[in-house]
Amino acid sequence: xxxxxxxxxxxxxxxxxxxTALAASLAKSKAQNxxxxxxxxxxxxxxxxxxxxxSGSYAPKRISGVFxxxxxxxxxxxxxxxxxxxxxxxxxxxxxxxxxxxxxHLFFSSQIMETLLSVAPALNELAxxxxxxxxxxxxxxxxxxxxxxxxxxxxxHFKALLLSPLGMIQAVHFGPMAEQCQNMIxxxxxxxxxxxYIVSLPEELALxxxxxxxxxxxxxxxxxxxxIVNKVLPISPDSAEPLERELRNLSGNAFVxxxxxxxxxxxxxxxxxxxxxxxxxxxxxxxxxxxxxxxxLIDQISSTLTxxxxxxxx
Amino acid sequence: xxxxxxxxxxxxxxxxxxxxTTVSAALxxxxxKGGKRVLVLTVDPAQRLADALGIxxxxxxxxxAHYKSGSLSAALxxxxxxxxxxxxxxxxxxxSAKKLIxxxxxxxxxxxxxxxxxxxAMERLLNSVTxxxxxxxxxxxxxxxxxxxxxxxxxxxxxxxQSPLPQWFSKSHSLGFWQKKIxxxxxxxxxLLEKVTGSHFLTELKxxxxxxxxxxxxxxxxxxxxxxxxxSPQTSFILITALDQIKLFDAKELLxxxxxxxxxxxxxxxxxxxxxxxxxxxxxAQNLRPPFLDLVNYHRESExxxxxxxxxxxxxxxxxxxPEETEPLDGLSGIEKISSNLDLN
Numbered sequence: 001x002x003x004x005x006x007x008x009x010x011x012x013x014x015x016x017x018x019x020t021a022l023a024a025s026l027a028k029s030k031a032q033n034x035x036x037x038x039x040x041x042x043x044x045x046x047x048x049x050x051x052x053x054x055s056g057s058y059a060p061k062r063i064s065g066v067f068x069x070x071x072x073x074x075x076x077x078x079x080x081x082x083x084x085x086x087x088x089x090x091x092x093x094x095x096x097x098x099x100x101x102x103x104x105h106l107f108f109s110s111q112i113m114e115t116l117l118s119v120a121p122a123l124n125e126l127a128x129x130x131x132x133x134x135x136x137x138x139x140x141x142x143x144x145x146x147x148x149x150x151x152x153x154x155x156x157h158f159k160a161l162l163l164s165p166l167g168m169i170q171a172v173h174f175g176p177m178a179e180q181c182q183n184m185i186x187x188x189x190x191x192x193x194x195x196x197y198i199v200s201l202p203e204e205l206a207l208x209x210x211x212x213x214x215x216x217x218x219x220x221x222x223x224x225x226x227x228i229v230n231k232v233l234p235i236s237p238d239s240a241e242p243l244e245r246e247l248r249n250l251s252g253n254a255f256v257x258x259x260x261x262x263x264x265x266x267x268x269x270x271x272x273x274x275x276x277x278x279x280x281x282x283x284x285x286x287x288x289x290x291x292x293x294x295x296x297l298i299d300q301i302s303s304t305l306t307x308x309x310x311x312x313x314x
Numbered sequence: 315x316x317x318x319x320x321x322x323x324x325x326x327x328x329x330x331x332x333x334x335t336t337v338s339a340a341l342x343x344x345x346x347k348g349g350k351r352v353l354v355l356t357v358d359p360a361q362r363l364a365d366a367l368g369i370x371x372x373x374x375x376x377x378x379a380h381y382k383s384g385s386l387s388a389a390l391x392x393x394x395x396x397x398x399x400x401x402x403x404x405x406x407x408x409x410s411a412k413k414l415i416x417x418x419x420x421x422x423x424x425x426x427x428x429x430x431x432x433x434x435a436m437e438r439l440l441n442s443v444t445x446x447x448x449x450x451x452x453x454x455x456x457x458x459x460x461x462x463x464x465x466x467x468x469x470x471x472x473x474x475x476q477s478p479l480p481q482w483f484s485k486s487h488s489l490g491f492w493q494k495k496i497x498x499x500x501x502x503x504x505x506l507l508e509k510v511t512g513s514h515f516l517t518e519l520k521x522x523x524x525x526x527x528x529x530x531x532x533x534x535x536x537x538x539x540x541x542x543x544x545x546s547p548q549t550s551f552i553l554i555t556a557l558d559q560i561k562l563f564d565a566k567e568l569l570x571x572x573x574x575x576x577x578x579x580x581x582x583x584x585x586x587x588x589x590x591x592x593x594x595x596x597x598x599a600q601n602l603r604p605p606f607l608d609l610v611n612y613h614r615e616s617e618x619x620x621x622x623x624x625x626x627x628x629x630x631x632x633x634x635x636x637p638e639e640t641e642p643l644d645g646l647s648g649i650e651k652i653s654s655n656l657d658l659n
Contacts, residue, residue, distance in 0.1 A: 015332075016331025047560055098510065103506055107506060107507075171421070243603075251594050257591040290609060
């Protein structure tokens, strides 16, 4: 069944910038707005299980319950979570094409599949991308969600994921694979349905990567990425002054370290502001929420997203 | 004792986004200052770091700095280059090398991120060891979610070449009894594969395997050599992690799978740990107000959570902490500052 109005949100960025927290927060905000949302993580290992103990399986599990919704009416939609690995996606796809469970089982239990995936590793990425876009393409089992939020790979691997259908078409021009790849590319370019969120820290290396990824998305898919600058800690030199004075008497090294820290935060914030200004597309800053509680963090980030005047979540 | 002392190879493992490459370089510098001739092999350095080390795009070793009796060199593991060189060197003749390099599936394989880098990093390691120019080689593992794939790469390649798929295409090899048995079962699957992937894909795949044929023996041989190197007592594994909770959960899984493959880590380096200023003000500052108060509390909590985790791991290995940098990593002096944290003296 084709889900023509389904939304797909990709969340990517440099390693360690907080992609998972942002993906979960976006998913939560969408659900609060009445949507039926599927939060997806990719790969063989589950990181979401540390946030939502019931998640981590291929089959979607409902996770709305873990959040502290003030009143039941705060959540009008539904929030589901799952983890897609390429073998499960390929199996599902093969079963769908061949319609012979037994043969598919035989196929996957043989060494052939393993060999095939070792020599044509782009197949892994294709399988994942195929599954992600299956609702919009109307291929495979039905995906009854309004919105798919993909906690995607870090920048480099994410680019490889998006490029996999382009690469495959170059290698194989005809046949069912080429056709599917062409459809995937078409979907990735649909700016109404498919959105790309680039998460960054207010820090030079991460900001540079965000800028590069923005260019990449525009050149290959004519898509404008949304910039999210995460963990912004506004520190004014004034507010640092009393502690600075005290540290000067306490320890020379710590004093130097602290003044450097204040300067660094200042510099970071200026770099972030410059990129935000030149971004020419949707962008948002998320404050640095100093908590070790994942659910609390997601609650805070999603309320920042929801209360934003540009509204990222409707 | 520092876990890189009296070792020939140090493999740095860890999850993405913890600054593994920078720490690998700092580790190399610490060892070089101790009098070793060190080579750091990096897979995917950020441009700034590559510039700081003066790494060449051509994949050659570059001397970064000389010390009293030691030296620090660095090189980039360029997958495409190493793969191509490997084929040119070990193919039975120039034509089949050319055919393989021009194969479109092969080009896909080379430009792709996962899988290939494991193999080429191993190949580069082997080349560097054979040169006998260095006392210590530090290997920064590929930025994969499954850092452990890296260690299983030799075994994976070995299994790939034992699989019936290459035989489907290259009938020239004489088959053993069991291989024939496997083939009988799997030939039925061939039409299925064609139905899903199309005949064009299979033609490319066939070309790929036929051209690969001549390289099988070398690949297997090198895989076994690398396996031997990594299992040697002269090789040490070091875990690089951060205070972040999820990174720690991940690191734990990494340690478990490492143990399963018969290796164990000999040291932990915690990057971006509590900055010096925060540690200093934790106990003595009077003027601690928001936002610094929250930040300092946050740091302290991170530290406690980390200590609790580490206790559970029950590892008797040295732990080094590198405080979060408050200055930009500016050339070699930045790496020098980080490496000073790795010195126990």
